[in-house]
Amino acid sequence: MMRTRPLKVALLGCGVVGSEVARIMTTHADDLAARIGAPVELAGVAVRRPDKVREGIAPELITTDATALVKRGDIDVVVEVIGGVEPARTLITTAFEHGASVVSANKALLAQDGATLYAAAGRHGQDLYYEAAVAGAIPLIRPLRESLAGDKINRVMGIVNGTTNFILDKMDTSGAGYSEALDEATALGYAEADPTADVEGFDAAAKAAILAGIAFHTRVRLDDVYREGMTEVTAADFASAKEMGCTIKLLAICERAADGGSVTARVHPAMIPLSHPLASVREAYNAVFVEAEAAGRLMFYGPGAGGSPTASAVLGDLVAVCRNKLNEANGPGESAYTQLPVSSMGEVVTRYHISLDVADKPGVLAQVATVFAEHGVSIDTVRQHGRQDGGGEASLVVVTHRAPDAALSGTVEALRKLDTVRGVASIMRVEGE
Structure with missing residues (x-):
């Protein structure tokens, strides 16, 4: 049985993604209502430029006061697509405090201070969904x-x-x-x-x-x-x-x-x-x-x-959050129970592809190989090509076996100091093997 009172949605931002979210909410209103179990209503749209024409959005819904919009108290879900850290963080936490769940596409804020958002959502019994923050329309x-x-x-x-x-x-x-x-x-x-x-x-x-x-x-x-x-x-x-x-x-x-x-x-x-x-x-x-x-x-x-793919992810989250609202339930919150430390890049074990400009004379390869050995880095393959333009230089390409990134970086720095190495033309890690 469908509930007749609509769930009210506040939209923060009406750019490429926000305008597409508003369009889909309007054109697919019946389908969204059937999937959720209640109609959804766009109750307000916070923007910075109120005079801009926004096709399909009633002018009376437009406001420049995003804070007042999220504080209204009758808003069920806030969709945040303005990006950046502030004022997005304050607006999202304020929405939680006033009883609204949040759907966000804000990767920068989530990466920098997701813990604060999760904590605020948990304190007030609200959802935080953010499928659109990573990889657009891809369910990930x-x-x-x-x-x-x-x-x-x-x-x-x-x-x-x-x-x-x-x-x-x-x-x-x-x-x-x-x-x-x-x-x-x-x-x-x-x-x-x-x-x-x-x-x-x-x-x-x-x-x-x-x-x-x-x-x-x-x-x-x-x-x-x-x-x-x-x-x-x-x-x-x-x-x-x-x-x-x-x-x-x-x-x-x-x-x-x-x-x-x-x-x-x-x-x-x-x-x-x-x-x-x-x-x-x-x-x-x-x-x-x-x-x-x-x-x-x-x-x-x-x-x-893109607007449509990202809006698709936002709408998917909106449906899930609205269902939770109807069922008086919550989706998954933060899961950080392992509290694992984050290692530095130097501890990562990987492979390197290194291209060197070297003097074209006997003994150079032996010198280069010695530097790798001194840093505990095993060489997989070596390719050497003489320069067609002459000049007494050659190109030497070395591909290593797996080793700690710190050892590989140290090897490159030592190579730069060799008199026979004219320059390090390129350094590239090798992955996926």
Whole structure:
């Protein structure tokens, strides 16, 4: 039996995602009501620019006073899609205090201070859902929080930023340089006017923090995530990757240590074998590869950004939260019972692909090999090519076996000091093997 009194929803933000949420709530109102068991009503929309025309939204719903909107007391669910840390954090905690559950897409806030939000939701008996914060329309948060709640997850590795994947895919398939590929991404609307958050890995790092916290039942903050951007990736790196049967992706990698005593979270470019499922993820798509003890290997794939895909995730959360409201129940809260420490990047065990410009003379390879041996790093393969332009220089490419990242970093620093090493042209980690 359907309840006749509607559940009231306040929308904070009405940009690309917010306007799509409002549109779907209106056009799919009957379906949403049937799925929830009660109608949902858009009761107010908080915006910064009230004079902007917003098609399909009644002018009387528009307000610039977001605080007053979330304090109304008759609001059942607040949908927050304004982004950033403040005022979003204060508005969300205020919503909890006044009896509203919250659906958010705010990855930055959740990564930086998710514990505060969880605590506030728990104190006031409200829900906090945020499927849209990671990987857009891809169902990922709920499977990790619920479907795999009885399993032990050991690794989460994925492509969680569509802009960077588009750029790297274009560099790989067309031979374009970084700047050229970025220009194309900007022209197509995949990259912002200021792409720093994407190309320097900040966006992916926030998502990695969220994924690691859920997967390993421990608190992982944005500051715990090691981060490298992909602006230094070159066409030469892709050429080297192809020689190894690999491609290059900007990866978010969250791992549990082999002894189970700690976790790591990192974001950086990496070479991965063409045989790995993530290697075939093209254009601006996202994909996340999960390794669990009982379930084995799972992959989640789909559009990771954009108004409609993100709104789809928001609406899915809205349906779940509204159902909980009707049943006077709550969904899962924070699960951080393991309280595992987050290890530094230096403790991560990985492989390196290192390209060196060296003097083209006898004994150089022996000197380089000695440096690796002194730092306890075993060499897997070596390729040496003389420069066609002469000049007495050669290119030396070394691929290592797995070793602690600190040892590999120390090796690179020592190589830079050799007189016979003219320069370190490229350093790339190798993953997915």
